[in-house]
Structure formats: structure tokens, C-alpha cells
Amino acid sequence: MTAVEQSIEAAPAQTCLPDGFQVQIDMRCARHGDLRYLVGGSPTRLLRMSDAALGMTSDDGRIAVCDNATRRLARSLLDSGIANPRPMFGPQAHEVTIVVPVRDNQAGVDRLLAAVSGTPVIVVDDGSRTPIVVNDPAVKVIRSERNRGPSAARNVGAAMATTEFVAFLDSDVVPSADWLTVLLGHFSDPSVAVVAPRIVGLNWSQAHGNDSGPGLAERYENGWSSLDMGPDEAAVVPSTPVAYVPSAAMVVRRNVFCGFDESLRVAEDVDVCWRMHEAGWRIRYDPVARVSxxxxxDLRSVLSRRRYYGTGAARLAELHGNRAAPVVMSIPMAVAVGALLTRTKIGTALAMIILAQVAFRLRRRLGDLPQAPLVAAQMTGRAAGFGLLQAAGAICRHYWPVALILAIISARFRKLAIEVAIAEGAVSWVRQVIADPATPTLGPVKYMLMHRLDDLAYGAGLWQGVVERRDVGALRPVLRP
Known part of the structure; x- marks a missing residue:
């Protein structure tokens, strides 16, 4: 029986936060530090804090759970995405078993085991041509004579574990010393089933043992890897900025974890996150914990991997429907974005009319929020900007074969495509550098070159998957009323 055929235990109806648990309101959601009105989350929403709720909240937005009222308030803020957890306690490292799926990477296993010494480890040798050898008697090695894929290997290791929690680590990662301490605290929330760290690039000299500077492809990977979910902590929810977390490094609550779909050799992490979410369990991403x-x-292997990731989109669309859509937008916003992309006076006028209507409706929903007209205008502008970026990304990434054909036969579209590719790349670079100043240095021109090659590779894989599966679900946009 594959993991996808197993039933997923639903999250308990009552997921009470324990006494002593704390949450921190994201103060970016409080305009001018006023906690009475909170605007944020994904999708964006407005929360009005009552006098009673304000009385439970410190001036800096911290709430400590101590009774049913604070429990309900903390949970509401967490689920809205306007607050983040600040657990004060959690399981210990000895309650975790590390499962390492590996094929033909003895050096990586040796390096990883040195970094996690003292924690129970199960190494699953997934059909290595030369069997993996571990001399530490405390490490259990399970060998499969044939390669079944990382999903099956992880499931085999998890089934052998007896601890309450299982940490999945790929053989090509190295966790920081405190990664488990940071992550395990999240499990003091009984509704949390999966927690993941930030995955960053391994230092060049540490990985390769020399002083040579990294090349362009490696510098791009170190700053913009598809495994790196970014510098901001978040709840992991489909169709949000952090829609999944990579299986290269994650910790799960073993007795409720649904297991990986063994039919998937790519995108298995996306699938498992979405299935756990559908079952009502919560998933947290905590970038304070880091795994390298x-x-x-080299450029060829980087782009080949991006193409490989793209092939998983068609299967995700089969399994999860609209959640795998390349574009998700309201119909009015889609019309406005399309009108703006025409770059005509009539198109611009039509877009302004639509956006004004959107802002007006939003203003009415904001009620007595201070400076409501300004907030409505700002939120509408951000939504339009995000819509434009989403459309530009789709043109350059998901639909680039169609865009290429249109560019060949239409000089007007060719000019638009070039402008869109440059503008989207520049905005993406600026947003990343502002969000995470520690990002390895890569100038805008070199970044845009790599970013566009990345898009071409992923898009090629996406279309390959669509053709192989004869299902266009991964290309179908979702337009909502």
C-alpha cells in the first residue's frame, strides 16, 4: 500500500493552545502601531480588536495564553496569519528520530551524521550502487536492493521510528546546531503536524574545500534556490507566499503524519503539505532554524533540476485541482491587469475604472478604520501590482512557449514580452534584496539572466509533464468572481 492510499488522521476538533504559549502580532499589520485595527494575513483581511482583546495584549503585540479567552484570541490571530507563535517550551531532541534517504552519497551521509551526533538516526539506502556504510552502531541502516525513490525511502524510515517525532533530512544537507531546538517548540501547539527550517546554501569552502569563488550558477542558487522559502516566518497554506516546505528538511509528528505518496518522485513535498492541510493540521515555517x-x-545541473521540478506540476494538478493553477485572480482584477497590459489609453482608462470600483467596495468593508480611503487605495494598488507580477511571471515561466510563438508573429507582443521580462526581473530582484539583505550578491543584470533561464527550464518541464500526462490542468488559470 502506498502512502497516498493510507488514511490521514484528521486534526482534533479542539486544538487548544497550552498555558504559557505566546503569540506575537506582526506589527506591520498595525498601522502606526495601533493594535485596535489589524490589516494583514494572506489573503489580506481586517481584524478589529475589542477592548477586552486589547487588555490581553501587551503594547508590543504579545499575548500569553493563560485562560480560555486568551486561548481563543491567540488561535484566531494565528489562523488569520496576523500573528506568529512564540512557544515557550516543547519536546526534547531525544524524542526525535532523524530519517535520511540516500542513494550514492556516502560523503554526504558521513558529513550529515557528524553534524547530528547524539540524535537517533535511521539511514535508508535507496538502492545505492555501492552500499552506504556507517560505522556508528547507534545509527540504523536499512538497505533496499532497488531504487524506489525518496518518498518510499522516507516512509520506510519513518515506519521504523519509535519516537513521537521524525525529522527528514536529505543526505546533501547539514543542519545548524540549534535547528531542532528552534523547531520542536512549535509542536507545543497540538494542531501543528509539520515544521520546517529555512534551507540555505552550504558555504563554498565548506562544501568544496578550496578558496575558489563560486560561479554565476552557484551564486544564483545560494541566493534564489527553490528550496529557500525566504526570511519571513509563516504558516504554510496553499495559495499563499509559503504554500509548501521542502522535504529536504522537515520535522513531523509521527503518529498523525500521512506519509509521502510513493508514486511521486518530484513534488512529493508539495503534495504532502497540501494533504496535511486538507486534513486540518497546521504547518509552520521557521527561518530562524537553518539547514545548509x-x-x-554548474549551470546545466541547476537548470536540469528546475526542469525536473516543473514536471511535477501536471501530477499536482491531477491530485489537487486548482491549487496547482499558475494564475489565481479575481475576474475584475484579471480584466484590469489585461487592460493595463494592452498599454493603450482605452485599456488604461478601463483598468482605472475597474480598480476604482474595487477600491470603493473595499472602502465600504473597512468601515470605521482610520484613514480607510487611503488604506483601501493602498490595498487595491498592491493587489493590482501583485496581479501584474503574477501575469508577467506566467508569461515568462508557465506560458513561455505560447508567448514565444506570439512574439514571433507579432511585433507588438514581442515588445510587450521583452518589457515584461525586464520589468518582472527587476522588481523580483529589488524585492528579494530588500526582504533579505543577506542574500549573496548578484547584480540585477546577472540575476535577470539567471531568473529568465530558470523560468525557461521550469516552464519546459511543466509542458513536458502536461504532454506526458495529457492533462492541461497545470496550465489552466483560476479566475474567481
Whole structure:
């Protein structure tokens, strides 16, 4: 029986936060520090804090759970995405078993085991041509004579574990010393089933043992890897900025974890996150905990991996429907974005009319929020900007074969496509550098070159998957009323 055929235990109806648990309101949601009105989350929403709720909240937005009222308030803020958890306690490292799926990477296993010494480890050798050898008697090694894929290997290791929690680590990662301490605290929330760290690039000299500077492809991977979910902590929810977390490094609550779909050799992490979410369990991403990944260093392997990731989109669309859509937008916003992309006076006028209507409806929903007209205008502008970026990304990434054909036969579209590719790349670079100043230095021109090659590779894989599966679900946009 594959993991996808197993039933998923639903999250308990009552997921009470324990006494002593704390949450922190994201103060970016409080305009001018006023906690009475909170605007944020994904999708964006407005929360009005009552006098009673304000009385439970410190001036800096911290709430400590101590009774049913604070429990309900903390849970509401967490689920809205306007607050983040600040657990004060959690399981210990000895309650975790690390499962390492590996094929033909003895050096990586040796390096990883040195970094996690003292924690129970199960190494699953997934059909290595030369069997993996571990001399530490405390490490259990399970060998499969044939390669079944990382999903099956992880499931085999998890089934052998007896601890309450299981940490999945790929053989090409190295966790920081405190990664488990940071992550395990989240499990003091009984509704949390999966927690993941930030995955960053392994230092060049540490990975390769020399002083040579990294090349362009490696510098891009170190700053913009598809495994790196970014510098901001978040709840992991489909159709949000952090829609999944990579299986290269994650910790799960073993007795409720649904297991990986063994029919998937790519996108299995996306699938498992979405299935756990559908069952009512919560997933957290905490970038304070860090795990370093030995990234690919040459252009060919980097782009080949991106193409491989793209092939999983068609299968995700089969399994999860609209959640795998390349574009999700309201119909009015889609019309406005399309009108703006025409770059005509009539198109611009039509877009302004639609956006004004959107802002007006939003203003009415904001009620007595201070400076409501300004907030409505700002939120509408951000939504339009995000819509434009989403459309530009789709043109350059998901639909680039169609865009290429249109560019060949239409000089007007060719000019638009070039402008869109440059503008989207520039905005993406600026947003990343502002959000995470520690991002390895890569100038805008070199970044845009790599970003566009990344898009071409992923899009090629996406279309390959669509053709192979004869299902266009991964290309179908979702337009909502």
C-alpha cells in the first residue's frame, strides 16, 4: 500500500493552545502601531480588536495564553496569519528520530551524521550502487536492493521510528546546531503536524574545500534556490507566499503524519503539505532554524533540476485541482491587469475604472478604520501590482512557449514580452534584496539572466509533464468572481 492510499488522521476538533504559549502580532499589520485595527494575513483581511482583546495584549503585540479567552484570541490571530507563535517550551531532541534517504552519497551521509551526533538516526539506502556504510552502531541502516525513490525511502524510515517525532533530512544537507531546538517548540501547539527550517546554501569552502569563488550558477542558487522559502516566518497554506516546505528538511509528528505518496518522485513535498492541510493540521515555517544544502554548482545541473521540478506540476494538478493553477485572480482584477497590459489609453482608462470600483467596495468593508480611503487605495494598488507580477511571471515561466510563438508573429507582443521580462526581473530582484539583505550578491543584470533561464527550464518541464500526462490542468488559470 502506498502512502497516498493510507488514511490521514484528521486534526482534533479542539486544538487548544497550552498555558504559557505566546503569540506575537506582526506589527506591520498595525498601522502606526495601533493594535485596535489589524490589516494583514494572506489573503489580506481586517481584524478589529475589542477592548477586552486589547487588555490581553501587551503594547508590543504579545499575548500569553493563560485562560480560555486568551486561548481563543491567540488561535484566531494565528489562523488569520496576523500573528506568529512564540512557544515557550516543547519536546526534547531525544524524542526525535532523524530519517535520511540516500542513494550514492556516502560523503554526504558521513558529513550529515557528524553534524547530528547524539540524535537517533535511521539511514535508508535507496538502492545505492555501492552500499552506504556507517560505522556508528547507534545509527540504523536499512538497505533496499532497488531504487524506489525518496518518498518510499522516507516512509520506510519513518515506519521504523519509535519516537513521537521524525525529522527528514536529505543526505546533501547539514543542519545548524540549534535547528531542532528552534523547531520542536512549535509542536507545543497540538494542531501543528509539520515544521520546517529555512534551507540555505552550504558555504563554498565548506562544501568544496578550496578558496575558489563560486560561479554565476552557484551564486544564483545560494541566493534564489527553490528550496529557500525566504526570511519571513509563516504558516504554510496553499495559495499563499509559503504554500509548501521542502522535504529536504522537515520535522513531523509521527503518529498523525500521512506519509509521502510513493508514486511521486518530484513534488512529493508539495503534495504532502497540501494533504496535511486538507486534513486540518497546521504547518509552520521557521527561518530562524537553518539547514545548509549542498547546492548544484554548474549551470546545466541547476537548470536540469528546475526542469525536473516543473514536471511535477501536471501530477499536482491531477491530485489537487486548482491549487496547482499558475494564475489565481479575481475576474475584475484579471480584466484590469489585461487592460493595463494592452498599454493603450482605452485599456488604461478601463483598468482605472475597474480598480476604482474595487477600491470603493473595499472602502465600504473597512468601515470605521482610520484613514480607510487611503488604506483601501493602498490595498487595491498592491493587489493590482501583485496581479501584474503574477501575469508577467506566467508569461515568462508557465506560458513561455505560447508567448514565444506570439512574439514571433507579432511585433507588438514581442515588445510587450521583452518589457515584461525586464520589468518582472527587476522588481523580483529589488524585492528579494530588500526582504533579505543577506542574500549573496548578484547584480540585477546577472540575476535577470539567471531568473529568465530558470523560468525557461521550469516552464519546459511543466509542458513536458502536461504532454506526458495529457492533462492541461497545470496550465489552466483560476479566475474567481
Amino acid at each position: 544544502h549542498d547546492h548544484r554548482t
